[in-house]
Amino acid sequence: MVENVKELLKLHEGITHEVYLDNENSSIVPQEVVDEMIPYFNKKAYGNPTLTTKPGWEAFEVIMNCFQEIGKTIGSKNLEDITFTPGETEANNQAIMGACFAQKSKGKKIIISEIEPINVLQVAEMMQKFGFSVTKIPVNKEGFVNLEKLKEAVDSDTILVSISAVNNEIGTVQPIKEAVDIVKDKNPQALFHSDASDAYGRIPLNVADLKLDLATISSYKIQGPRGMGAMYLREGVNMERILEGQIGTQKLWPGVENTPLIVGFTKASELAFQNFDRNVAKMRLLRDKLVDGIFGELNDLRFNGPKGDKRSPDNANISILRCEGEALTIELSLKGVYVSSGSACSRRLLQPSHVLIAIGRIFEEAHGSILMKVTRSLTEEDIAYVLEVLPTAVNRIRGIVGSTGVH
Amino acid sequence: MSRIPLPYNPKVMDLFRNPKNLGKMDDATVVAVAGNPACGDMITFYLKIDETKLIIEKAQFESYGCAANIATSSIVTEMVKGLTLEKAWEDITWKKVTEEIGGLPSVKFHCGVLAVGALKRAIRQYFTQKGIAPPIWMPADHTFEEKQALEEEELAKTLSKRLKVEEEKKAEK
Numbered sequence: 001m002v003e004n005v006k007e008l009l010k011l012h013e014g015i016t017h018e019v020y021l022d023n024e025n026s027s028i029v030p031q032e033v034v035d036e037m038i039p040y041f042n043k044k045a046y047g048n049p050t051l052t053t054k055p056g057w058e059a060f061e062v063i064m065n066c067f068q069e070i071g072k073t074i075g076s077k078n079l080e081d082i083t084f085t086p087g088e089t090e091a092n093n094q095a096i097m098g099a100c101f102a103q104k105s106k107g108k109k110i111i112i113s114e115i116e117p118i119n120v121l122q123v124a125e126m127m128q129k130f131g132f133s134v135t136k137i138p139v140n141k142e143g144f145v146n147l148e149k150l151k152e153a154v155d156s157d158t159i160l161v162s163i164s165a166v167n168n169e170i171g172t173v174q175p176i177k178e179a180v181d182i183v184k185d186k187n188p189q190a191l192f193h194s195d196a197s198d199a200y201g202r203i204p205l206n207v208a209d210l211k212l213d214l215a216t217i218s219s220y221k222i223q224g225p226r227g228m229g230a231m232y233l234r235e236g237v238n239m240e241r242i243l244e245g246q247i248g249t250q251k252l253w254p255g256v257e258n259t260p261l262i263v264g265f266t267k268a269s270e271l272a273f274q275n276f277d278r279n280v281a282k283m284r285l286l287r288d289k290l291v292d293g294i295f296g297e298l299n300d301l302r303f304n305g306p307k308g309d310k311r312s313p314d315n316a317n318i319s320i321l322r323c324e325g326e327a328l329t330i331e332l333s334l335k336g337v338y339v340s341s342g343s344a345c346s347r348r349l350l351q352p353s354h355v356l357i358a359i360g361r362i363f364e365e366a367h368g369s370i371l372m373k374v375t376r377s378l379t380e381e382d383i384a385y386v387l388e389v390l391p392t393a394v395n396r397i398r399g400i401v402g403s404t405g406v407h
Numbered sequence: 408m409s410r411i412p413l414p415y416n417p418k419v420m421d422l423f424r425n426p427k428n429l430g431k432m433d434d435a436t437v438v439a440v441a442g443n444p445a446c447g448d449m450i451t452f453y454l455k456i457d458e459t460k461l462i463i464e465k466a467q468f469e470s471y472g473c474a475a476n477i478a479t480s481s482i483v484t485e486m487v488k489g490l491t492l493e494k495a496w497e498d499i500t501w502k503k504v505t506e507e508i509g510g511l512p513s514v515k516f517h518c519g520v521l522a523v524g525a526l527k528r529a530i531r532q533y534f535t536q537k538g539i540a541p542p543i544w545m546p547a548d549h550t551f552e553e554k555q556a557l558e559e560e561e562l563a564k565t566l567s568k569r570l571k572v573e574e575e576k577k578a579e580k
Contacts, residue, residue: 004414011420324447326473330415330423343447343473352447363567367447400477402469403431403451 015336019382022338023314023373024168027220029264030377036267037225040260049257050248059259063249066266073269074196074215075206076232083231083252084262088197088218089119091231092162094242094252095193095214096123099160100132102238106189107157111135113145115355117168120195124162137163141360142306143172147182154186161192165199165215169342169355169371170305171315173203180211191237197221197229201272202280202312213237219261223375224268228261272376279376284313286374286383291316293387298394302365304356316372317342319356319365323397328370331397335389342369411514415474418509422478427485432467437536439529441556442521443563448472450480452525454487456533461492466526475515479522482508492530493544499523501552517555524556 020028040046045062047055067079076082085091100110110124114136124134135153138146145163154161161183165176180192193214199205201222207215212234219228233239233252245254272279294316295301302319305311320328325341332339342353343366352366361369374383415423432438432453442449453467466484470477483504487495504519505511511519527550534541541547549557 002414004416007417008414008420011417011424322471324472324476326447327423327477330474334424363445363447363563367444400426400429400469401471402429 017385018336020338021372027223033267037260037264066262069266075208087229091216091229092119097242098239101240103159107159109157111161113137113163114358143170158190164195166312168198171312173310219265222268222272225264228265282376289383297391314373319369323368331393339370343367416509419478422481423474426481428467437533441525445563450525452529463487475518479519483522520555524552
């Protein structure tokens, strides 16, 4: 099947304009970030930071600085509170599994929202094999967690609550502070973890103010390199390692530190935070132009998630009725516009986006959904190009559906 | 939501971009639908049949589905053109369709199955519609593809029902 890819790519020849809106699933690393990383592969600090050699000490110095810089962006002061992991998935695995194993004598109940990303959802469900239970808190039609239900669910057996600060698919900004207060009020011993990967660089985030015990952030979600993320762990919270091996600068994550990626992540966070307000305003402007433009050109659409301040500034999620999502992603790709879809489109995995289903969308609406995330690096010309090609693409796919009885 | 790489081959892409025999057929002898929009997979098949010779004069389709669904539906309409109903029934299997289209990623095999399911359903329907006793080459039992189409539709119903129950529960809350 690999040989097909050459042909597939050939079909894209002649594209005049490319717009990457699939920032949920990867991202374009700005040249400035790449330039910052390159020397760390072979020019400096290429040693192992725990060894007594010059390249090792150089690496140690750089990595310690990165712990500090990343910590600062989320309001953490203690270097040791940050653990670099190979990404959001690994940080969420460490946070949930590690916290449960460390607290197992205190209780067995894990509470999550029903719209958590799958690297929280499936890890929590996997913990059932080890005797833990999972309670899922419902959300309303805009994806806000039901705080009353959360309050009811927290009991003396609860050891961990995990709710994302911003939902990765529909951009809902959760009332995390209220949620933490509710949990701690009913059970001060219960830990609160938040996957903040989609909040980081988009809304103000301070782990100390929010009184979070654990948090996850991701590098590529702020245009840093893939393969890097971090877990914040409040000082004094018991935690078990989930991987074993040679321990270096990080107690919770064995293996040799990946200095170039850590440097890239740190540079990306510097760029995201040095002009935070301006970056957010730019994302919001581009996102609104995109959404307004699509709604101006097409009918039979559903806007998924909340509008206004309670939505992440980068996120647009729209269900296009009578238009199957996978077909549309391909049609758009051939025009140089890259998006993802919540469609299932596979018989054995007949499950469209669990987030869209949780907010009450019917299957047809989920199959026709597209997720687009803007970055500060895009331009108004990019959005104009998307608006130029998207209606034509949708109309062609809708034309294939014809009278096939889809409402 | 699991993701899998889907490196579609040039033929699939060609039929996705320029589907042959696409659109509603106003003078169709028989129309059959397979699949369900809830599955993200639904095909309508139109057959124009020469009723004296029992030959498929032409076939057209409409489809709500992924690129593989569109391409396999389109290729089936090409494959059956000019065949007798008997030959179409016996020769067109999902394996043959997959072969004809140059292969599909395994998770997309069901697209070919559904397309053939729609075809067989249309042929079976022709005899029911006309009130003619089914010919000997047509088994009373459903073929593999017809069964799969039914199974997919049932699954969609079950899932939708489950969803509805959850919705009602939520409303009660």
